[in-house]
Amino acid sequence: xxxxxxxxxxxxxxxxxxxxxxxxxxxxxxxxxxxxxxxxxxxxxxxxxxxxxxxxxxxxxxxxxxxxxxxxxxxxxxxxxxxxxxxxxxxxxxxxxxxxxxxxxxxxxxxxxxxxxxxxxxxxxxxxxxxxxxxxxxxxxxxxxxxxxxxxxxxxxxxxxxxxxxxxxxxxxxxxxxxxxxxxxxxxxxxxxxxxxxxxxxxxxxxxxxxxxxxxxxxxxxxxxxxxxxxxxxxxxxxxxxxxxxxxxxxxxxxxxxxxxxxxxxxxxxxxxxxxx
Amino acid sequence: xxxxxxxxxxxxxxxxxxxxxxxxxxxxxxxxxxxxxxxxxxxxxxxxxxxx
Numbered sequence: 230x231x232x233x234x235x236x237x238x239x240x241x242x243x244x245x246x247x248x249x250x251x252x253x254x255x256x257x258x259x260x261x262x263x264x265x266x267x268x269x270x271x272x273x274x275x276x277x278x279x280x281x282x283x284x285x286x287x288x289x290x291x292x293x294x295x296x297x298x299x300x301x302x303x304x305x306x307x308x309x310x311x312x313x314x315x316x317x318x319x320x321x322x323x324x325x326x327x328x329x330x331x332x333x334x335x336x337x338x339x340x341x342x343x344x345x346x347x348x349x350x351x352x353x354x355x356x357x358x359x360x361x362x363x364x365x366x367x368x369x370x371x372x373x374x375x376x377x378x379x380x381x382x383x384x385x386x387x388x389x390x391x392x393x394x395x396x397x398x399x400x401x402x403x404x405x406x407x408x409x410x411x412x413x414x415x416x417x418x419x420x421x422x423x424x425x426x427x428x429x430x431x432x433x434x435x436x437x438x439x440x441x442x443x444x445x446x447x448x449x450x451x452x453x454x455x456x457x458x459x460x461x462x463x464x465x466x467x468x469x470x471x472x473x474x475x476x477x478x479x480x481x482x483x484x485x486x487x488x489x490x491x492x493x494x495x496x497x498x499x500x501x502x503x504x505x506x
Numbered sequence: 507x508x509x510x511x512x513x514x515x516x517x518x519x520x521x522x523x524x525x526x527x528x529x530x531x532x533x534x535x536x537x538x539x540x541x542x543x544x545x546x547x548x549x550x551x552x553x554x555x556x557x558x
Contacts, residue, residue: 274507285534289542356555358547368555383555393554444557469554476553 290388298390301363305335305351313410322402328373330354340406356383374407375414381448386469393469404502414492415502416465416484447481
């Protein structure tokens with residue numbers, strides 16, 4: 230294949246001036262060509278750099294925030310257990326004392342055996358970015374663990390330790406165990422355990438739903454009830470973003486307290502539900 | 507831009523390489539620990555709560 234004449238036709242040489250051009254004109258042309266190339270190269274390098282910065286941001290969002298949050302969770306866990314072991318705090322009596330904590334304070338540990346047998350995350354009070362960067366956050370004003378009403382907790386789906394990444398894996402009947410200073414509370418995801426249908430619960434409240442971000446009814450005292458309505462039971466609600474990597478919707482899991490509080494003096498290593506799943 | 511930086515770094519090729527690496531690491535650290543945490547709250551995909 231002798232393609233030489235063809236390819237030669239396509240070779241564009243802007244820097245080769247026509248032989249008839251004078252000396253001064255040639256210099257000007259060359260300078261203009263160099264300037265053009267410098268500008269184009271500058272734009273190209275800037276775009277490549279921006280691409281790398283965006284990639285680095287993905288790395289930050291998906292992995293680096295995990296490291297930062299894991300470190301903070303370790304500190305919170307130490308802080309929490311140090312407070313719990315404090316002998317000046319009265320030992321748990323017959324019933325759990327009401328919990329009253331300031332925003333930003335850790336006060337409970339969330340265990341979800343379905344997600345992992347050693348899944349435990351310290352819950353902090355408040356759902357602002359600062360609190361959620363540390364771990365799951367409790368909606369201020371909603372019920373506390375074990376109380377009548379709705380113990381509502383938000384957590385990140387992706388990044389920041391991804392505490393609620395696999396929230397969609399929970400099935401009806403799965404235990405969600407909340408540990409406080411002196412007590413264990415076992416909640417179970419609503420729905421029909423036999424068929425796995427989230428909508429099959431006698432209460433009419435679904436075990437799992439996907440809602441718009443503005444649907445605050447999910448954290449009402451009775452889930453999906455009026456925001457200031459009466460509580461019909463001790464519920465637990467977990468909220469996170471949906472679908473993964475998006476903030477278009479919210480994935481919601483509702484659970485109901487199963488049995489009464491279990492004292493830590495009776496079960497130091499936790500209730501039997503902890504080893505389910 | 508990169509050509510300009512390379513030309514203005516002191517030292518021979520090994521020194522320039524070392525300095526370039528350090529510059530890259532410094533820029534990455536600045537982005538990871540200062541710039542990204544600062545711009546992150548204004549991005550929408552970290553919203554996990556329900557609110558009005």
